Amino acid sequence: MLDINEIQTITHDVIVVGAGGAGLRAAIECSRQGLDCGVVCKSLLGKAHTVMAEGGAAAALGNVDSRDNWKIHFRDTMRGGKFLNQWRMAELHAKQAPDRIRELEEWGAVFDRTKDGLIAQRNFGGHRYPRLAHTGDRTGLELIRTLQDKGVHSGLSVHMECTVLDLLKDGDRIAGMVGYWRETGRFVIFRAKAIIFATGGGGKGWRITSNSWEYTGDGQGMAYRAGAELMDMEFCQFHPTGMVWPPSVRGILVTEGVRGEGGILKNSEGKRFMYNYIPDRFKAETADTEEEAARWLAGDKNARRPPELLTRDVVARAIVQEVKAGRGSTNGGAYLDIGSQRPAEYIKKKLPSMYHQFKELAEVDITKEPMQVGPTFHYMMGGIRVDADSQMTKVPGLFACGECAAGLHGANRLGGNSLSDLLVFGRLAGVGAKEFIDANSDLPAVDHEQAKRIIRSATDILNREDGENPYVIHEALRDVNQDCVGIYRTAEGLAEGVEKQRELAARAKNVKAYGTSQYNAGWHEALDLPNLFCISEAIARSALMREESRGGHTRVDFEGERAEWSKVNIICYQGDNGEMIVEKVERGPEPEHLSKIARATLEELEGSNA
Amino acid sequence: MPNRTIRVWRGNQEGGKFEEYTVEVGEGVVVLDVIHLAQAEHANDLAVRWNCKAGKCGSCSMEINGKPKLGCMTRVSDYGPDEVITVQPMKTFPVIKDLVTDVSWNYRQNERIKPFTPRPRDADGQWRMTTEDVERVQEFRKCIECFLCQNTCHVLRDHDKRDQFVGPRFMIRLAQLDMHPLDVEDRIPAAKEEYGTGYCNITRCCTEVCPEHINITDNGIIPMKERVVDRYYDPIAMIARKLFGGK
Numbered sequence: 001m002l003d004i005n006e007i008q009t010i011t012h013d014v015i016v017v018g019a020g021g022a023g024l025r026a027a028i029e030c031s032r033q034g035l036d037c038g039v040v041c042k043s044l045l046g047k048a049h050t051v052m053a054e055g056g057a058a059a060a061l062g063n064v065d066s067r068d069n070w071k072i073h074f075r076d077t078m079r080g081g082k083f084l085n086q087w088r089m090a091e092l093h094a095k096q097a098p099d100r101i102r103e104l105e106e107w108g109a110v111f112d113r114t115k116d117g118l119i120a121q122r123n124f125g126g127h128r129y130p131r132l133a134h135t136g137d138r139t140g141l142e143l144i145r146t147l148q149d150k151g152v153h154s155g156l157s158v159h160m161e162c163t164v165l166d167l168l169k170d171g172d173r174i175a176g177m178v179g180y181w182r183e184t185g186r187f188v189i190f191r192a193k194a195i196i197f198a199t200g201g202g203g204k205g206w207r208i209t210s211n212s213w214e215y216t217g218d219g220q221g222m223a224y225r226a227g228a229e230l231m232d233m234e235f236c237q238f239h240p241t242g243m244v245w246p247p248s249v250r251g252i253l254v255t256e257g258v259r260g261e262g263g264i265l266k267n268s269e270g271k272r273f274m275y276n277y278i279p280d281r282f283k284a285e286t287a288d289t290e291e292e293a294a295r296w297l298a299g300d301k302n303a304r305r306p307p308e309l310l311t312r313d314v315v316a317r318a319i320v321q322e323v324k325a326g327r328g329s330t331n332g333g334a335y336l337d338i339g340s341q342r343p344a345e346y347i348k349k350k351l352p353s354m355y356h357q358f359k360e361l362a363e364v365d366i367t368k369e370p371m372q373v374g375p376t377f378h379y380m381m382g383g384i385r386v387d388a389d390s391q392m393t394k395v396p397g398l399f400a401c402g403e404c405a406a407g408l409h410g411a412n413r414l415g416g417n418s419l420s421d422l423l424v425f426g427r428l429a430g431v432g433a434k435e436f437i438d439a440n441s442d443l444p445a446v447d448h449e450q451a452k453r454i455i456r457s458a459t460d461i462l463n464r465e466d467g468e469n470p471y472v473i474h475e476a477l478r479d480v481n482q483d484c485v486g487i488y489r490t491a492e493g494l495a496e497g498v499e500k501q502r503e504l505a506a507r508a509k510n511v512k513a514y515g516t517s518q519y520n521a522g523w524h525e526a527l528d529l530p531n532l533f534c535i536s537e538a539i540a541r542s543a544l545m546r547e548e549s550r551g552g553h554t555r556v557d558f559e560g561e562r563a564e565w566s567k568v569n570i571i572c573y574q575g576d577n578g579e580m581i582v583e584k585v586e587r588g589p590e591p592e593h594l595s596k597i598a599r600a601t602l603e604e605l606e607g608s609n610a
Numbered sequence: 611m612p613n614r615t616i617r618v619w620r621g622n623q624e625g626g627k628f629e630e631y632t633v634e635v636g637e638g639v640v641v642l643d644v645i646h647l648a649q650a651e652h653a654n655d656l657a658v659r660w661n662c663k664a665g666k667c668g669s670c671s672m673e674i675n676g677k678p679k680l681g682c683m684t685r686v687s688d689y690g691p692d693e694v695i696t697v698q699p700m701k702t703f704p705v706i707k708d709l710v711t712d713v714s715w716n717y718r719q720n721e722r723i724k725p726f727t728p729r730p731r732d733a734d735g736q737w738r739m740t741t742e743d744v745e746r747v748q749e750f751r752k753c754i755e756c757f758l759c760q761n762t763c764h765v766l767r768d769h770d771k772r773d774q775f776v777g778p779r780f781m782i783r784l785a786q787l788d789m790h791p792l793d794v795e796d797r798i799p800a801a802k803e804e805y806g807t808g809y810c811n812i813t814r815c816c817t818e819v820c821p822e823h824i825n826i827t828d829n830g831i832i833p834m835k836e837r838v839v840d841r842y843y844d845p846i847a848m849i850a851r852k853l854f855g856g857k
């Protein structure tokens with residue numbers, strides 16, 4: 001008989017799940033506000049996905065081009081997100097990002113410098129001005145290490161290599177969660193007055209992805225099962241430049257910083273094809289000749305940006321089109337060439353890990369030869385729906401921030417806007433949790449039956465006599481999503497995808513892991529599956545509903561943006577019978593003061609920081 | 611696709627042995643790929659840490675044919691077609707299971723190092739630093755905490771001086787703080803007394819294994835040793851410090 005009283009229990013005022021940029025920033029804020037704060041993460045501290053971020057963190061510091069200010073950052077973010085972003089979140093983000101970056105410096109971060117000794121900023125797709133604070137091409141490492149070192153001295157209790165399985169509720173309110181230590185396989189019950197999810201994305205559901213094993217949509221799946229809503233799930237960012245060769249590294253990211261530093265895209269005929277793919281909305285702000293692009297690279301402030309720096313959705317689709325038209329590279333991608341644009345020394349200094357990565361994994365010297373690149377599943381714009389100011393979900397006491405939350409990026413995220421998102425909304429989630437706890441200071445009760453159910457369904461996987469191999473199911477799901485829920489979508493493909501997902505989900509109910517529960521990769525794999533199925537269904541069904549093409553969602557059967565779809569976001573939640581309900585929610589009227597900024601011309605906004 | 615055989619140490623604190631797995635491998639595979647194939651096809655419960663698969667997170671540290679390396683950055687083609695590849699966990703740290711070791715000691719060393727303490731901002735609220743000053747510090751901040759240097763340093767590996775010496779990883783963390791253009795904390799006394807700077811005898815084995823190619827010994831440890839010497843054993847510097855103060 002399973003006795004819950006014998007299971008280890010850990011109690012904190014607030015528990016943050018996730019130790020990436022968002023989780024650590026939230027935890028630091030909680031401690032700062034005097035809360036006793038625990039952090040739970042699946043990997044070792046310092047290894048979360050954030051460590052892989054390369055290009056930089058976007059903030060309108062105006063250090064490199066003083067015309068920049070929060071309004072232009074806000075405008076770029078809304079336009080990049082095709083006006084489906086939550087207005088208030090985009091406003092908060094643009095306004096607060098500069099302070100969050102400066103604060104990192106106060107905690108020891110060492111960014112690259114301008115000639116005057118200030119934080120340098122680099123160009124990135126969709127950002128009007130050089131805006132990304134960066135440390136070479138390893139900005140994520142700089143960010144996570146800074147927060148980690150700050151956190152160590154902020155009195156956080158970090159529970160590493162512990163995976164949370166599901167949330168516990170006391171009535172409507174969040175009461176805690178059940179997890180297991182990866183090392184031993186033992187279960188643990190966490191109790192808290194508030195819980196903050198900062199669990200990241202879910203790219204591991206796709207065949208070709210830049211994401212690591214941790215990205216199985218856990219936060220989204222758990223929040224959904226606890227009664228929260230998921231929003232904007234149809235918007236998936238396929239980063240245009242993932243490695244395509246050798247096969248074993250397919251999908252690994254090539255930072256947009258390569259293009260920010262002047263890298264150009266060419267097809268097999270040697271043509272810079274991006275000139276053929278400039279959308280109308282960006283025509284006025286994009287160079288239309290190679291001559292103008294060259295002037296821009298040389299630093300001419302009156303020249304417009306090269307088309308390689310259009311938003312990611314546009315560049316990713318262009319590469320697929322070129323390959324389809326038979327103009328792809330030898331391994332089925334496009335050529336990304338920086339060697340002909342910048343001196344070798346400059347490349348090694350500004351893009352050291354790209355140099356390293358290609359040299360060691362693909363035997364390509366990027367200072368001399370072009371890279372081959374193609375789209376890779378990179379980021380989920382969608383996620384847990386939260387209140388824009390407090391970051392609280394629909395479930396009282398449950399907060400979400402970072403990649404697992406939705407709202408800031410709308411239909412498409414601009415590069416560099418994630419790292420700043422983590423800092424801004426991580427902090428706000430900490431503030432929100434503190435306010436919630438002030439108003440609800442009692443510790444909610446744990447319902448033993450709920451905890452038992454979670455534990456039993458986990459141990460069943462080990463105890464059953466026989467069953468499916470979890471790896472086989474996971475691999476099959478990745479293929480289904482890659483084929484049916486990829487960059488180009490159709491009603492038939494999506495419907496087929498949903499059907500196949502259902503079949504696999506049914507089989508997944510009967511997976512079997514062999515061996516003991518100690519550090520058992522097969523068991524871990526099996527436990528991640530329900531979350532992957534949850535986000536896969538939400539993405540496919542939201543994509544089926546949205547009959548238009550916008551940002552990271554492209555329907556071959558419904559080309560172009562449709563006005564009626566600019567008025568709604570799509571949400572998913574669990575119905576009473578356990579089935580997923582997918583529905584539209586009205587966005588309501590545009591806040592006038594923000595709408596004016598987002599639709600203003602650049603001249604109207606330059607140099608106005610009011 | 612060709613077959614490849616890999617010998618993996620399997621076991622836990624109670625002991626273990628090498629198991630052989632043969633899998634079909636594609637072009638360009640790295641050792642971590644082969645381990646993953648073995649895991650998916652033959653040994654679902656094989657334990658190995660990894661995250662980024664691109665040499666950025668420092669999770670997949672292991673010993674491959676006796677050399678401390680990152681599994682995700684070691685290409686199988688570096689070994690002869692018939693050469694058996696043997697992988698085992700890092701030796702310096704207690705094994706948990708298979709290739710996974712208990713590296714928590716390292717996290718405890720980090721906690722012992724006093725936090726970054728910056729000087730006040732300039733009058734306009736900014737901090738200015740030159741690229742040259744910053745680059746010196748950035749070299750150390752490239753560290754991905756793979757702990758391969760800690761695994762290799764004989765002071766920790768063979769002499770088990772974990773109570774006395776924080777190891778190369780934390781020597782460069784200390785050097786990084788000491789050389790940080792904004793940091794005002796005096797770190798030299800602790801470098802000598804608490805962190806065991808004197809234990810390092812400059813064998814450079816740590817530098818050799820660092821996957822980030824950080825010049826740990828020459829750029830980090832030796833300057834720290836020199837600063838300790840200047841402070842404690844150089845009479846002129848001692849008088850100057852008494853007169854003028856400062857680091």
Ligand SMILES: Cc1cc2nc3c(=O)[nH]c(=O)nc-3n(C[C@H](O)[C@H](O)[C@H](O)COP(=O)(O)OP(=O)(O)OC[C@H]3O[C@@H](n4cnc5c(N)ncnc54)[C@H](O)[C@@H]3O)c2cc1C
Nearest residue numbers: 018019020022042049050055056164200402403416418419
């Ligand atoms: C290669 C690459 C490069 C990138 N470059 C940039 C860039 O230059 N600029 C930019 O702005 N963005 C970039 N991004 C995107 C950005 O890095 C991520 O969106 C961001 O780091 C996500 O941070 P996070 O804090 O939300 O989550 P993460 O950093 O992913 O952390 C998630 C945490 O949650 C934990 N967790 C998850 N599930 C559970 C569970 N069930 N139980 C316990 N813990 C759990 C994990 O262990 C982890 O600690 C890049 C992404 C990639 C992959």
Ligand code: SF4
Nearest residue numbers: 763810811813814816
């Ligand atoms: S140089 Fe010093 S720290 Fe490095 S391995 Fe040798 S003794 Fe250890």
Ligand code: SF4
Nearest residue numbers: 753754756757759820
């Ligand atoms: S200094 Fe090098 S070897 Fe040591 S932990 Fe850091 S990256 Fe690894």
Ligand code: FES
Nearest residue numbers: 661662663668682
């Ligand atoms: S998996 Fe990240 S360094 Fe190898």
